[in-house]
Amino acid sequence: MTSDAADANGARAELGRDLELLARARQELGQVFIGHDDVVDQLLVCLITSGHALIEGAPGLGKTLLVRTLADVAGLKFSRIQFTPDLMPADITGTMVLVYDEDGRASTRFQAGPLFGQLVLADEINRATPKTQSALLEAMQERTVTVAGTAHAMLSPFFVFATQNPFEMEGTYALPEAQVDRFFYKVAIEYPNEDVLDAILDETTGSGLEKARQVLAPADVERLQGRVREVPIASHVRRAIARFVRSTLPDLQGNDPRVRRYVRFGVSPRGGQALVLAAKAHALLAGRFNVSLADVRRAVLPALRHRFQLNFEGLADGVNADALLLELYDAQAREAVVG
């Protein structure tokens, strides 16, 4: 066997191991977070695409449990910040503190805040003031935090998984669009159906609680993040995504009349990038080495629902933004196939 062939075989074996790791991580998460396979997949997609997630769901649906379990499975340093109206930016980023050495000399030292973790759970992020919310911006985008003129790099990998309650609007501060756009996925956790709820009640009220095992290391996560970007995508699928993203723009002539009438702003190019990347991750999760139109469809709602907002007229008329998004995508996917 030549060295090239040996390298190739080794690379194939490593690829196989990566897929197996993903499958095991999915299995571990699914054992704890019961009945929400799609949500588990979406969080894994965020994990292997280095994306932040905004998790939305009613209280008691297990949002915190899900994120904590993900940190356990991936071996990431978990950090939780409970956002409140009086939370200040320094409370999360950290601040300079005065310290004395053994000789009694005073000096300042940066005391890192809870943001310096690998998987940060920003619980009820919409309860904090915009000032505090915006403190997350630099960390999410630049992966650094600047305090007293000094930029401090975040740990790698770094994720912010924020949660918010969609029902309690009083005393909350809606996230500005610029900040919402920083989130790779918006994961909606629905109320479980009867069978799932029954299983949850059975699994969580007994003596032996299921605990997820760590199957990944931070290095595995980073390697998987590189692997995702290698997944090829066919030109007609990519073209369909581009056309779909443009079809969500309300100012574009020839777009669907409902888009022109009801949409406040459409999907940004960053949204398109997120869609492609997420579709690649979904393909790997499915054990496939190429992006299919179905993968893209799976990613449409979590990747774009927070980047596609209706105007007042659309909200007043009860337009279903999710359904509209899927309809627009399906039209472009059909056209891509027909060619």
Added chain:
Amino acid sequence: MAAEGPNSPVSGAARNELQEALRPLLSRARLLSSTRAMAWTVAGTLIALVLVKAAALLLGPTLPLITTAILIFAAAASAIAVVATAPDALSVARNVETHAGLEERLSTALEHLEEDSVVVTALLDDALARAKSLDARLALPWRWPVAALVASVLAGSALFSLDSYSKRVAASPAESIRRTPVTALDSNALLDLAEAVDADARAGQDAYLAAVAASLREIGHELRAGAPSTDVRPALDAALEHLARAYRSDLGGMELAQQLLADTERVARAATAEEASAPARPRPPGITSSPEEFEASPLARDLQDLLGEMEANPYAVAQASPSEQAEGQAVAGNLLTPEMLEQLSSAPSQPLTEPADGPGDIIGAASESGAGASQLAGRGSQELFLEGVDGPEAQFSGVERSLLSGPERDEGRRIEMVLPTSVAVGSATELELVVGEWTGGPEASLERDVVPELYRAAAGRYFLPSQAVGGATR
């Protein structure tokens, strides 16, 4: 991540094998595409033929060069479409993976054949394994080009219909006749045409065509009888229009025309019946209504003239002996004796009692003739005049016999009485005593016995029904 080089035996073999595995699919896709394109070529050519044929019918014969050019263009366009739409490997892959549920594996692999990546290599292997397992016949099933076939059938049907239609129109006698000015027609030609059309009607059991033939025949007879062409022309035009319509293959239209014809006749009959039962219309000025006026009327004068000439004519049958009169009756059957005419002219009149009260009432001169004397009258005839007597051949020298004859004309409001001239003169000139156009006011009555048996039925259509008038029967 480990990557393999472009010359890697694994990736190179996979690439070649993938292209090899896709070859049968590509061949079958091209075969299907060619078949579909051929079907459209046939359909396109047929459609072009239909258009050319229709243009020839609507606009007249087209130049053969243009026809040929259109057909060549249609065939060439179809051929170009065949070449232009020939599927390539990528489009075949997309088609196959869509129908076989391969989730874009083949097309992605084909597009990334040259990339060096472990993921792409894995994709190539995956795509190859799946392509090998594909059955070309199942992956690309035969589908009939239904749209092209339907288009071909429709175009073929249209072509056949247009062909039949054009032949029928070309063979239609109506077309040749319509190109001939009506003034050039003579009665013989028209009667010949009527016979031909009637033969067609009998052969095809076509009631509509038979009606048209009858109409043509009637017009031919009128022409032969010397009827004014100004009356004939509109009727002839209408008949020829119907003829042209009858010879077209529009069966639905023919049925509709027949229905319309029947409706028209029914309405006409209803109108006639209503008119017969309606009160007498007021008479126009100049119509006689008293004995004095009647004596001064042209009718009385004409009758007196007739009587005088009959008495002066030694050859008149009316002047002959009873045996000769009987012989004359046997020959003609419609003899009007001088007594009859005298009685006719000298019948006293009484003032009219119009308007009549309703159907069956005694009206006009009938009610005036209390003594039961006969009066020559029609249903509203006021004027008896002579026609055709001003020519040199029409010297009126006597009456041999008088006839109530001839076709019923102008909706039955006129009786043509043909009175041959004197035997001595021997002229063929015919005199027409035509009851005037105004028919609303009856002026006289004609006793039943006066009218020869042969013509009673005909006369009954123009005279009032028989009614008892002072013991006599009209």
